[in-house]
Amino acid sequence: MAKKLTDIAGLGAVKLLDHITKAIEAKQPSTVKGLGDDAAVTDYNGAQTVTATALLLEGVHFDLTYTPLKHLGYKTVISAINKIYAMNAKPAQVMITAGLSQRFAVEHVEELFGGVATACTRYGLDLVDVALSTSLTGLTLGATATGAAPAAHLVYRSGGKPTDLLCLTGNLGAAYMGLQLLKREKTVFEGNSSAQPQLEGYSYILERHLKPEAQKDVIDLLAAHHLVPTAMISVSEGLAAGTLHLCKQSNCGARIYLERLPIASETFRMAGEMNLDAVVAALHGGDDFELLFTLPVTLHDVVRRELQGIDVIGHLTGAGEGAHLITPDNQTIALKAQGWTTSNEQ
Amino acid sequence: MAKKLTDIAGLGAVKLLDHITKAIEAKQPSTVKGLGDDAAVTDYNGAQTVTATALLLEGVHFDLTYTPLKHLGYKTVISAINKIYAMNAKPAQVMITAGLSQRFAVEHVEELFGGVATACTRYGLDLVDVALSTSLTGLTLGATATGAAPAAHLVYRSGGKPTDLLCLTGNLGAAYMGLQLLKREKTVFEGNSSAQPQLEGYSYILERHLKPEAQKDVIDLLAAHHLVPTAMISVSEGLAAGTLHLCKQSNCGARIYLERLPIASETFRMAGEMNLDAVVAALHGGDDFELLFTLPVTLHDVVRRELQGIDVIGHLTGAGEGAHLITPDNQTIALKAQGWTTSNEQ
Numbered sequence: 163m164a165k166k167l168t169d170i171a172g173l174g175a176v177k178l179l180d181h182i183t184k185a186i187e188a189k190q191p192s193t194v195k196g197l198g199d200d201a202a203v204t205d206y207n208g209a210q211t212v213t214a215t216a217l218l219l220e221g222v223h224f225d226l227t228y229t230p231l232k233h234l235g236y237k238t239v240i241s242a243i244n245k246i247y248a249m250n251a252k253p254a255q256v257m258i259t260a261g262l263s264q265r266f267a268v269e270h271v272e273e274l275f276g277g278v279a280t281a282c283t284r285y286g287l288d289l290v291d292v293a294l295s296t297s298l299t300g301l302t303l304g305a306t307a308t309g310a311a312p313a314a315h316l317v318y319r320s321g322g323k324p325t326d327l328l329c330l331t332g333n334l335g336a337a338y339m340g341l342q343l344l345k346r347e348k349t350v351f352e353g354n355s356s357a358q359p360q361l362e363g364y365s366y367i368l369e370r371h372l373k374p375e376a377q378k379d380v381i382d383l384l385a386a387h388h389l390v391p392t393a394m395i396s397v398s399e400g401l402a403a404g405t406l407h408l409c410k411q412s413n414c415g416a417r418i419y420l421e422r423l424p425i426a427s428e429t430f431r432m433a434g435e436m437n438l439d440a441v442v443a444a445l446h447g448g449d450d451f452e453l454l455f456t457l458p459v460t461l462h463d464v465v466r467r468e469l470q471g472i473d474v475i476g477h478l479t480g481a482g483e484g485a486h487l488i489t490p491d492n493q494t495i496a497l498k499a500q501g502w503t504t505s506n507e508q
Numbered sequence: 509m510a511k512k513l514t515d516i517a518g519l520g521a522v523k524l525l526d527h528i529t530k531a532i533e534a535k536q537p538s539t540v541k542g543l544g545d546d547a548a549v550t551d552y553n554g555a556q557t558v559t560a561t562a563l564l565l566e567g568v569h570f571d572l573t574y575t576p577l578k579h580l581g582y583k584t585v586i587s588a589i590n591k592i593y594a595m596n597a598k599p600a601q602v603m604i605t606a607g608l609s610q611r612f613a614v615e616h617v618e619e620l621f622g623g624v625a626t627a628c629t630r631y632g633l634d635l636v637d638v639a640l641s642t643s644l645t646g647l648t649l650g651a652t653a654t655g656a657a658p659a660a661h662l663v664y665r666s667g668g669k670p671t672d673l674l675c676l677t678g679n680l681g682a683a684y685m686g687l688q689l690l691k692r693e694k695t696v697f698e699g700n701s702s703a704q705p706q707l708e709g710y711s712y713i714l715e716r717h718l719k720p721e722a723q724k725d726v727i728d729l730l731a732a733h734h735l736v737p738t739a740m741i742s743v744s745e746g747l748a749a750g751t752l753h754l755c756k757q758s759n760c761g762a763r764i765y766l767e768r769l770p771i772a773s774e775t776f777r778m779a780g781e782m783n784l785d786a787v788v789a790a791l792h793g794g795d796d797f798e799l800l801f802t803l804p805v806t807l808h809d810v811v812r813r814e815l816q817g818i819d820v821i822g823h824l825t826g827a828g829e830g831a832h833l834i835t836p837d838n839q840t841i842a843l844k845a846q847g848w849t850t851s852n853e854q
Contacts, residue, residue: 167613178614179640182621188634190600192656195636202636204601206656209553215561215637215652217605221644254536255550259563259650267513268524275528288534290541290548291561294525298567299645304605306561306652310538310552 176403176499198411199319200248200396210313212253213306214245220263220300228344231270233373234303235277241398242305243285244376244451248396249318251311252381255290256282259304261297285378315390317455322393322412326456328476329391329465331380333424334401335440338447339432340364340371346436366428374451380472387468391455400446402497404454405485412456415483418476418497421490445487445497522752522845544757545665546594546742556659558599559652560591566609566646574690577616579719580649581623587744588651589631590722590797594742595664597657598727601636602628605650607643631724661736663801668739668758672802674822675737675811677726679770680747681786684793685778686710686717692782712774720797726818733814737801746792748843750800751831758802761829764822764843767836791833791843 170178188196194210195203201214218224218238226234239256246253258278262271271294282289287307343364350360361368377396384391393412397404401418409416425440433440456478457465465474476488485497516524534542540556541549547560564570564584572580585602592599604624608617617640628635633653689710696706707714723742730737739758743750747764755762771786779786802824803811811820822834831843 167615170608170612170614170617173614178617179638181614182617183635183638186625186628186635188636190632190634192600193634193636196601196634197636197638202601202603202654204557204636204654206557207553207555209555209557211550211552211555211557211654213559213601213603213637213652213654215603215605215639215650217607217639217641217648217650219607219641219643219645219648222607222642254538255542255548255559257548257559257561257652259561261563261565261568261648262516266516268516268519268527269513271516271524271528279532286536288536288539288542289529289532290534290539290543290550291559292525292529292543293561293563295563295565296568297565299565299648302563302565302607302645302648304561304563304650306559306603308548308550308557308559308654 200245211310212249212251213308216241216305218303231273232277235274236281238303238305239281240376242307244396246309247377247381251309253307253309255308256287257291257306259293261295261302263297317391317394319411322456322478324480325459326478327474330475332452333426335443335447336367336370336429337449338443339429340367377453394455397452397454402445403499409485413481415479416485422475424473546591557656558595558597559654562587562651564649577619578623581620582627584649584651585627586722588653590742592655593723593727597655599653599655601654602633603637603652605639607641607648609643663737663740665757668802668824670826671805672824673820676819676821678798679772681789681793682713682716682772682775683795684789685775686713723799740801743798743800748791749845755831759827761825762831768821770819
């Protein structure tokens with residue numbers, strides 16, 4: 163083409179997605195929720211089913227130098243099913259597509275699918291389709307998960323209201339710091355192949371990166387207390403991107419209090435060792451697979467009393483007020499989405 | 509690993525798939541059909557929904573040297589929805605994941621999704637999810653399609669009975685010969701960049717490779733005549749592999765008559781020009797997206813009279829009799845699946 167082309171990095175991932183989907187309108191009677199959420203929702207004969215997909219690419223989403231194939235198979239399943247949980251639905255089936263590079267042997271495929279099977283057992287899923295292909299370019303993994311929920315239980319990104327509490331499961335930035343540790347040890351190893359990796363004392367952040375879990379327990383906990391969030395999203399690309407997506411779909415702003423961000427001690431320790439900022443990891447680090455959800459402010463006492471392991475990190479505000487991080491000395495920092503670096507799976 | 513590893517090519521794609529899935533049993537009440545068919549079938553509250561996936565990898569499933577991105581986007585949708593039609597169901601939603609290599613500009617992504625949008629319009633689909641990611645290795649495309657059918661209309665690979673007619677839509681080997689032509693012209697071009705591609709007179713086989721269609725019209729035709737096949741499969745990896753899959757799932761053998769194989773004149777002509785065998789292209793060429801289905805032999809007159817464009821190419825036989833091609837001089841050639849060369853999407 164002779165005409166000047168537009169750089170994707172310049173436009174940014176979110177705008178690119180908006181750009182290519184702006185003219186698209188759902189027209190099928192069976193489509194309940196199309197673009198713009200964690201998963202698609204369809205309704206056939208009154209049953210609401212939820213479908214989500216994930217794509218994991220070698221060199222972008224994983225590095226086989228330090229990623230055991232069994233863990234990778236497990237994580238591939240988690241990547242898809244966490245989006246079903248993010249709709250307050252329960253996954254029941256998973257489908258896997260894999261492009262296998264030439265260096266793969268049968269035993270490697272066994273390891274990979276051993277991890278898939280372990281995840282299926284742990285989360286009560288049927289593996290209902292497997293398609294294998296050769297790949298000339300690297301290992302490629304696709305996962306599709308299906309599940310369901312009663313219509314009244316489904317939670318979208320779009321239901322949040324001003325003053326709603328912003329609630330977060332688990333903690334942030336751990337998977338990112340686990341990844342930084344693995345990258346550091348790979349660099350050391352490449353410089354000196356007799357070096358042994360220094361991974362002691364960091365088992366938590368390593369596991370958060372290599373073998374993350376999906377938020378099944380949180381969905382069960384919410385159901386046990388008859389709580390249906392007003393909005394919810396899977397935080398797979400950092401808290402900033404997740405908050406901005408939720409705010410956009412709910413047409414709200416947000417205030418998040420820095421001192422309330424849950425960050426694990428190993429995450430802080432590793433960040434200190436590497437002269438990195440743990441808060442930046444929390445805001446922009448990927449692969450946490452936590453859920454960010456909103457509940458009416460009137461439920462504040464219930465959340466604090468009944469929802470163990472859930473932190474209230476802030477609240478929604480009116481449209482046009484923007485999404486901000488508030489520091490302990492009351493500075494206001496506008497949240498920004500990260501650039502076109504890894505994926506835009508949200 | 510110190511122990512000796514098993515070569516995938518030696519085991520073969522079909523056995524590899526059997527190997528890694530042999531211990532898997534569907535356990536979820538909502539799973540109607542799991543592994544071993546074109547698509548998975550789930551039942552939530554009595555509605556049967558069908559989900560299928562496809563993965564297309566640069567260098568394996570397409571070559572960007574001669575594949576327009578708009579056609580590739582179209583074909584990506586077709587790859588997934590044809591599996592829904594192969595269940596005698598109707599697709600209504602499609603989800604696309606894309607790993608974009610660094611050399612992609614916004615305009616390229618627009619072209620790609622222009623093709624996706626065209627397919628959605630042509631087939632009455634909603635695009636309900638798009639996830640974009642960078643790719644370090646090449647363009648990667650994933651498609652997931654969902655659809656539905658009344659339970660009594662769903663057709664599996666497993667319902668065929670001995671004496672059932674083997675029926676085939678369209679014709680075979682055209683996409684494969686179109687691909688060979690494009691490959692030849694690429695080689696010529698690389699040797700002499702002033703050469704112009706010699707594609708005249710082959711528009712049909714080129715279109716069959718670059719912009720295939722899904723079998724919506726056949727599904728509509730069957731419905732119009734109140735015909736529900738006993739078994740059906742999408743022939744995406746050649747007639748041999750498709751027949752063997754259908755026979756295995758139906759626990760039958762098959763006899764296919766060589767002189768009845770529908771092969772287009774351009775396919776024959778191109779094969780002759782290249783000293784290739786058009787029948788080999790029909791048996792083992794990929795990307796035809798035709799449907800192979802079975803109907804009771806008592807419907808033979810109805811099929812011949814009412815189903816325009818459908819050929820009866822043979823019939824099923826008893827289990828243990830194997831799948832064979834019968835030549836005009838009554839030789840019997842056992843059908844074999846191709847090796848681990850491209851994909852094993854069936």
